Amino acid sequence: MKANLSINGNEYSIDAPEEIPLLWAIRDIVGLTGTKFGCGVAQCGACSILVDGMLVKSCSMPISFGFGKEIFTIEGTSENLEFLRKAWNEGNVPQCGYCQSGQLMAATALLDQISNPTDQDIEDAMSSNICRCGTYVRIKKAIHEAVALKNN
Template sequence: MKTDLIINKKTYTVEVQKDTPLLWVIRDIVGLTGTKFGCGVSQCGACSILLNGKLVKSCSTLVSEVAGKQIFTIEGTSENLEFLRQAWNAGNVPQCGYCQSGQLIAATSLLDKIEKPTDEDIDAVMSANICRCGTYSRIRKAIHKAVALKNKTL
């Protein structure tokens, strides 16, 4: 199947089987390797992307389901993601770092929907992403810091 994918506002024409997981197209065909393979069964969140603004797991999303939709990966840019990156760095959030691209995408999804999330809001969204190093408290603090950074620039 030949299809056009819009990833981070750039169009890529790919030719793959229609049942190919989007994760492998993003990583192996397009060459954007920031989105990680973790479990392959939509449980860990390492492969999280935004699809038309909705948080999804790319390991279980078929390429045939995404033609014409906006795909946003960790390599993309957005105002919320930039503030989150600053806060992540300031808070020394990553330990091993493997899950962090999925964590950042999930946090971006959260801030795209809720301007000033509570701890409960953060926990509800971020609980779909597993961090084997247990940096959850640093992640929560960084999300609050990103909100504070954003509010300073408004």
């Protein structure tokens, strides 16, 4: 099946089965490999992306879910994501780094909805993303730092 996907403001013509997971269309067909495969059952968050501003686990969504919608991945740019990237780097957030693209997408979705989140807002928003290295304290601190950077 041929269709178009809008990813990070660019249009991509895709020829793939309708039921292929959106993750594999993004990674294998389009070639944007920042979004990671973790568990394949929407439990870990490594494959998190934004679809029309909503946080989505792309491993469990068929490619057809993205038709006619704006898809945003870690390769994209937005004001909140740029502040988060800076805070992530300054705070040495990643340890192994595998989950970080999903973590950054979840944090972007959070800051897109709540400009100055509380600790509880952060914990709630980030709870669907697993970090096997346990960098949760650094993640929370970096989100607060991104807010501070944005407000300065």
